[in-house]
Amino acid sequence: MTTAATSPVPTSTPRPGTRAPRSDARRRSRRREALAGLLFVLPTLAIFVAFKFLPIAGAGAMSLTRYRLGGDVTYVGADNYARLIADDAFWASLQVTLLYVVIFVPLILAVSLAAAVLLDAQVRLSGTFRSLLFVPYLSSFVMAGIIWSWIFATDGPLNAALDAIGAGPVPFLSGSQLLVLASLAVVSVWKGFGYSMLIFLAGLKAQPADVHEAARIDGAGAWQRFRRITFPMLRPVTFFILVIETIVGFQVFDTIYVMTGGGPNRVSHSLIYMLYDQGFKFFDYGYAAAVGIALFVIVLVLSLVQRRLVEGRESA
């Protein structure tokens, strides 16, 4: 964090009326505003300190130790991190995770945006369609896993359909790494796109109709209007969803847990899967915590890069 983050920040919405010469009154009102602000964040702050910041600090401390039960805690410095860097399994898991994110994030953005645009344009039965499209989001991972394992099985319905058109059986969950990760991404998209879809939809519903109307009168086609008006106006929403879905992608676990167990031959052994194995199966808490912190740093750096990219485009 830089100083910019800690210094009193000028808001993006300066108030025209506050430029009064009486600086005393101004200071007093500022102090009142700050006090009000602090009081409003207090409950959230307390909850986060107790149940997020503290445990995260705990995990950070744990990653510097060899932690065993029965009070046997040894400080080992950066040993766990050195071991991580030397561990081929870590790099393999990182590669799995990155590949998955690269497949998953564009896919879920595209599907949820398309769904939102379709819903926005839907005139009749729009409520029904909205419910239909959202309904997978209500399901649990266990449910999604069982259903899609069947759909993807070598002798499952999807392969039966492919067979009917003469395409050989496709080993969706046991084939190449790309295929397995893409199949898993499809399941995650099925299960998860309802969230982004609703947020996109809310964004679309709020777009002023007159701009679209004007564009239409100007003779702009549907695609033109989407590209030049709708999508640019959705940018803040898109960015929010991009950030969230990237984080979701990096933390992929449940889909893999229920569908492939990280296999075959570890082609879907994601970083969280590694963390789960190390921490809960092998009780190597310190090492598991190091995996968690490493993942945190990677995601943090990437979201900063994302922000740079988006900002760059915005000012362009």
Next chain:
Amino acid sequence: MTGPVIASAPSSPPAVGPGSAVRPAAARVLAGPARRRGGARPGRVLRGVLMTLLSVFTVVPLLMVVVLALSPADAPTIPYALPDSLTLDNLATVLQVGAFPQWFANSLVYATVSVVVVLLTAAMAAYALARKRFPGRNLLLWSIVATLMVPMQATLIPTFILVARVNGVNTLWGLILPTLANAQAVFLIRQFIRDLPDDVFEAARLDGAGEWRTFVSIVLPLIRPILATLAIFVFLWHWNDLLWPLVVGQSDEARTLTVGLATLNTETVSTANVMAAALISFVPCLIIFVLLQRQIVAGILSGAVKG
């Protein structure tokens, strides 16, 4: 972090902040919902086809769950054949299992209390983070957002140890408290409040409205659409949550329905029973969604604000 990931840079004029493009929306929508999207005929056909495809993609797997849950045991069923007859036996079997009513009640309390508290605290914080200047504001905002990037599996043990130390294991409050820290809610609501027109707040200030009154009578109504949307999400996150409730709710007193039904999910139980269990935990979600969704839709369409 070199500053907020999303907030407009301090130096930029107000008009460049993300969301500024949408700002006229508020004024716009007050003019009434306009039916603006009709579209040319070929476009409409294409949209119809796409919508149908998407609906098939989302609904067919769920229909399979229903068929499986209603299939008689030991009879051929999908994916190999359609069952000859349907039965409610599997559902009945599952409903007899364990402390079903208690699990159900626990899930309801867990999800409902969390929704109320998360929405209230997050909205308060989001309001301050979006509209009040106070020292450490951005640091706090981005620290909260950054917690999203730490996988919950990494903090599970420290969190559980914390709860155990205050004797919260096997209690509903021990289950609920740690899940009230919801960064997504704070982040999302803050984005919405930031994009509200300034004049609303200006008017309240000139009226001399107190901070709390401004929040309750101006901010909350304005952000109703996003609160309604989030209510659904927070409810679902809690309802379907498995790992945390499993770890903290070690016995029936604090066990949720999702965990209780997971006791069925072993190699020895028939798929029909597992599906019946999945269906039973799914149906309350569906009902609540359908009920709440009217609210949301109303909120979004009457939409005082952008979404």
Next chain:
Amino acid sequence: MTAPRTRHAIVAATATALTLSACGADGSGDGGQEVTLWMYPVIADQAASKEFWDTAEADFEKANPDVDLAIELQTFDKRDAQISAALAAGSGPDLVLITPDQAATYHAIGGLLPVDDAVADIRDAFYPAALDSATIEDELFGVPIFQNVFTTAYNTAIFEDAGLALPRTWDDLRAAAPELAKEGIAVMDYAGSPEQTLNLSFYPFLWQAGGHVFTDDGADVAFDSPEGAEALQLLVDLQQEGALPPDAATDGPAVEGAPIARGEAAMRATTSLTEYGQLQAAVGDDSAALGQPLTGAEQVTYGNAGLLSLTSINDESNRQAAYDVLAFMSTPDFQESLNAAAGNLPTRTDVAVDDSDPAVASMAEALELAYPGEPSPASRQVMAALAPKIQAALRGDMSAEEALAAAAEESRQILANTQP
């Protein structure tokens, strides 16, 4: 590097935050002692399971009025995370049902307490092999309350139709494979999913070849031996000639919906009594049969005991009460009723096996050939390293030797890291 003060602070903070909590959770109060026991769905029927354990709890409390026993039924799903968190926070069960390889792992991290004193008087009543599987460094870390064994199960109709005898040996298996493959039937079902314990998939073949997972002293892995290669090569050969199901590398262990249940595979090498019941349901009573373990260089299979272990959460204040529970669940009467409900075998010599049921009789016979696995603190890490490589070999990504060599190298790295 780091100043000593920081170092101390970190250790102290971690220790305080993470371990002092151990005293947080024993809710025992006024005179009576509380004991918590975590049980798993060993009785497949949920309603029967609940009734059985409720009755057990009531019976125990009637006999021991000063002890408050709570038997809590847990889930197999994410069992590791649940037990792990409970042990780390010192808030969870006094007694927990685990397998011998879990016992080895939990023991290594200091999560278990010895139970020799609980069964001192009745030790001789147990089968020695059952006790052996729970013995680590000459101490008993769990009371075996039931015994599982896994043996060969056949779909006899398939063999009859093909005019083949039921395969009893590796040679029989090899001979039958191509005949059935011609019909599009796999001779054997195989569960290669990495979430599946190798004790029920690869290890029995390894042992049948005469190989071992670990060296005798447990300091090194031993599966990258000629015997290991022979065992894996058998599976790879079968896979290549279509004698294992196409998805064998990723299949789970369930019978229901598996190739064996659909008549697409003809036998199963490691089948429990419960799974045999499912097989009967799927292919019909007349077409299902149990046999003895396969014979390679040796005839052997996997069988494990269900161990009731005392966790480090238990302390002096309710130690005796926990011992009382252990003693109660070790009685012949209790074992008999549990076995009747769960379809397991006894761990005591004085508990009769119900051999009026031919399947139970076969299981009891197979028990003589059961090997309890190779308990090592690193056994599960080694499985996690080996299982994906076996998948790779089955998929033809690498040869059997290469796969074992790669897994052995990774395992040695793990062993180096886990040695204190």
